Amino acid sequence: MAGQQRDTSRDGLRNKIEGFVLSGLQPLWKFINETPWLARIANGLIINNAVLKAPTRPLPLSTQAPTTNWSTLTDRSWFARYLPPAPQDKLPPVAEVASLFKLRPDRPPTLSDRSTLLFPSFAQWFTDGFLMTDKDRRRTRTNHQIDLSQVYGLTPSVTAVLRRRSEAPGEKGRLKSIRTATGEWAPLLYDASGARDPAFALVPEPINLSADWPVEQRASMFAFGGERANSTAFTAAVNTLFLREHNRLCGLIERDNPGWDDERVFQTARNITIVLLIKVVVEEYINHISPYWMNLLADPTPAYAAKWNRENWIPVEFNLLYRWHSLVPTHARWGAATVELAGLRIDNRPLLQDGLVTAFAGASETRAWRIGLFNTAPMLELVEAASIQQGRDNQLARYNDYRAIMQYPRVTRFEQINGDPLVVSELRRIYGDVDQIEYFTGLFAEELPPRSAVPPLIGRMVAADAFSHALTNPLLSPKVFNTATFTAAGLAVIAGTTTLAELLARNDTVPAGTRISMETEGYQSVA
Amino acid sequence: MAGQQRDTSRDGLRNKIEGFVLSGLQPLWKFINETPWLARIANGLIINNAVLKAPTRPLPLSTQAPTTNWSTLTDRSWFARYLPPAPQDKLPPVAEVASLFKLRPDRPPTLSDRSTLLFPSFAQWFTDGFLMTDKDRRRTRTNHQIDLSQVYGLTPSVTAVLRRRSEAPGEKGRLKSIRTATGEWAPLLYDASGARDPAFALVPEPINLSADWPVEQRASMFAFGGERANSTAFTAAVNTLFLREHNRLCGLIERDNPGWDDERVFQTARNITIVLLIKVVVEEYINHISPYWMNLLADPTPAYAAKWNRENWIPVEFNLLYRWHSLVPTHARWGAATVELAGLRIDNRPLLQDGLVTAFAGASETRAWRIGLFNTAPMLELVEAASIQQGRDNQLARYNDYRAIMQYPRVTRFEQINGDPLVVSELRRIYGDVDQIEYFTGLFAEELPPRSAVPPLIGRMVAADAFSHALTNPLLSPKVFNTATFTAAGLAVIAGTTTLAELLARNDTVPAGTRISMETEGYQSVA
Secondary structure: OOOOOOOOOOOOHHHHHHHHHHHOOHHHHHHHHOOHHHHHHHHHHHHHHHHOOOOOOOOOEEOOOOOOOHHHHHOOOEOEEOOOOOOOOOOOOHHHHHOOOEOOOOOOOOEEEEEEOHHHHHHHHHHOOOOOOOOOOOEOOOOOOOOOHHHHOOOHHHHHHHEOOOOOOOOOOOEOOEEEOOEEEOOEOEOOOOOEOHHHOOOOOOOOOOOOOOHHHHOOOEOOOOOOOOOEHHHHHHHHHHHHHHHHHHHHHHHHOOOOOHHHHHHHHHHHHHHHHHHHHHHHHHHHHOOOOOOOOOOOHHHHOOOOOOOOOOEHHHHHHOOOHHHOOOEEEEOOEEEEHHHHEOOOHHHHHHOHHHHHHHHHHOEEEOOOOOOEOHHHHHHHHHHHHHHHHOOOOEHHHHHHHOOOOOOOOHHHOOOOHHHHHHHHHHHOOHHHOEHHHHHHHOOOOOOOOOOHHHHHHHHHHHHHHHOOOHHHOOOOOOHHHHOHHHHHHHHOOOOHHHHHHOOOOOOOOOOOOOEOOOOOOOO | OOOOOOOOOOOOHHHHHHHHHHHOOHHHHHHHHOOHHHHHHHHHHHHHHHHOOOOOOOOOEEOOOOOOOHHHHHOOOEOEEOOOOOOOOOOOOHHHHHOOOEOOOOOOOOEEEEEEOHHHHHHHHHHOOOOOOOOOOOEOOOOOOOOOHHHHOOOHHHHHHHEOOOOOOOOOOOEOOEEEOOEEEOOEOEOOOOOEOHHHOOOOOOOOOOOOOOHHHHOOOEOOOOOOOOOEHHHHHHHHHHHHHHHHHHHHHHHHOOOOOHHHHHHHHHHHHHHHHHHHHHHHHHHHHOOOOOOOOOOOHHHHOOOOOOOOOOEHHHHHHOOOHHHOOOEEEEOOEEEEHHHHEOOOHHHHHHOHHHHHHHHHHOEEEOOOOOOEOHHHHHHHHHHHHHHHHOOOOEHHHHHHHOOOOOOOOHHHOOOOHHHHHHHHHHHOOHHHOEHHHHHHHOOOOOOOOOOHHHHHHHHHHHHHHHOOOHHHOOOOOOHHHHOHHHHHHHHOOOOHHHHHHOOOOOOOOOOOOOEOOOOOOOO
């Protein structure tokens, strides 16, 4: 799309060298990827380097107050923040900024040459597990952990009602589920008349399920731990996959440990399933995002002695950078058909009818749109405006301030952000001065480099937080990551799992030749 | 007291060498203490060595369950634990074990040759800020932090009612207080008729304040953030001292920053006051406990890159080892008189009448009893029995198991624990086998080595937890320990404060020659 060359004079020398080494030299990286001991060393160095691009925890500020106090250091119902509050008074109207995200009548949506719809679907489902914004957009209900709360619920009381709780052989440790012709599913949250099942009174109401939602669609909602897991047939499919894997693992654990009770089988299966998610996040999802040839590994040992191994606390900036709405297409493949994505919102009937493989294969056959300005589908325009507003409610500093704190030189010309003349002219028209560009806009205005699923600043911040978030999970810590926590069989399952495709293959019947991937066909993410 | 030599064959070679180097070679340590750059290096090495004697966090287990699950890794309303649950069925009756702690008719109480009553009084007040056992003795309400909750309350709502909240110059940031002829005090919680002041409805009821407590004594209770801060005139005195220091610091901050509002002055004063507590804890209190000649420093930098810098989580074993009831004498100096300590319980009238200096000087003139068996005053016998019971409720492993995990060889003979024939014969009579001695009993049965305020296993566990607890406080972290958090004046106050005596001197009129110390006169704790 870029009609002109972007001005790269403010990319930074170190950044350029790192890009050259890590996104070039493919034969070297191929050799490293194929040499386990070397791969572990390179992996540790790259992860350390990536995390140290961002300020490490504990951060002195939260959204609670503009200066450091005991609450900003301890009260995690507020978001952490990387930079102190900045004045918001000279900013253009939100509606005008939001216009930067809308599709233009004069150009068709740009497709990603790298990502399928499975990428944003997984990202949405995954981040809904820990990025939760309250009505007061400065606060959150998250526990700041990767704990599969989408499946297990945010609190022990929700977990309790989702469990089968049976000591009968073949039932121990299981999550409640139903079986249909298309396989195993979470129980339904409403009956055919649209009445809620009282057994699931504690389960959160699906978000955006309006009171006048058609009763047949309401009746297809699953009793999921996460309030957003029913959002689309694709998020529901990922959630179902992890539910099936949990129950499958229970069978494995029960077989090896016939004396164990329901509680021990459940907890062990949960321990394993959470770590399986982390494996997929690092080894499939992050490798897809990363423009490097290195095959990044979910090896927790680089975190053990790292200065960045400090308690998780989601920064509000991290919450905002994950608004990848421009990736979401208007249409998707579903079996032999192409359907409107809006028709798969808050409606699990197609999923229940056609099964998990149809959802995963359809998402894998659908190209995502390319992340960036002027590329958000009409149904998501309001969400972009809300994100801009959230940045202002939290008095975020400017894009250039975040470049600086993330070790990119400040830009001095609009042409350093993007080579697309439309992006340049519209940014100039709306902001006037590059130093006025706000954080959220700048994130998405950046030009997508080759081999990148997301623009550079987003990529840097996602990597820093993802590694320091995922690899510091208590389940991966030195005294916990062992057979006592997972069993030997569980550790073997963890070691042998990298992709959603592998998880799907052991939890459904996948026809030969079916492609399940976050990457477009022919794309090569690692050397 | 020891009639025979203790058998030291199971002390461990490394432990003996460390003891020789650190508790001997006084001239060397004197030189190190007087050479700042060397002292900082030695301090870092000693602190690291001390912390790494105990298993570091995250611990895989809490008191919630016998095996690792997501709750044992995240739900901090249970205590952490160093060792998994062990069978309790072969243990002698609690009453019989409790008899090991009681004073014997045939021998007088043993006095400490090292500690004054200020030592256990400060320890009690300090640990009441974070060691809280619920009715279910496996659970806790603590937030696991050193945050001066004794002064500020455990929750923001309690803090709010304790604050004056005034924007008037000279009043900004202050905690509510009253002034009498003897100085500044926290407000009273009850009126003269014994009715509770409704303004303090959210303030916790003082623990052990029975319904039939005399109304004059009830009327002397302070509105303190901590439920145990009114326990004795001495704990109330320490709490008052920190309240006065907070309000004094507000004046300092207000003077330097006339534009700041009540909130900012309050928060900055609290930030400083919490760190002052940590300074006193490490530089006065821990140096008193430590048998080393090294003058230990509250320098947080050894924690910055340490593998043990992980989120605090109080182990139940740490909670239990702090039951230093045998240190508490039956009588104390109070002005010119010697009074029964029981008479200073839950009654602040003498303190209000005679002032802070009388309390601190009295505690400093009173020798503590020596920690150990057969030395607990009758009024505290029931508390010892409750501690033994708490160990059993939590199914703690045996004393020898804790020796092993804390890097002491297991003992094989009773004579290796203590050289006192009575201790040996009574342990043998009650437990039969050294491997049966339970954790709580073993802690206090150990012989007190020279230059030690507490026995070896307690000392080791206190040091490991104290450093990894105090120095990982978020206020001391790299991005927070700076002038933005404390102001330059605040940092200077922090740097210049080491002892309770210094705090007292700036918050009351201390007559010349008055000795305020945790150490008996003539005792030398550092080289």
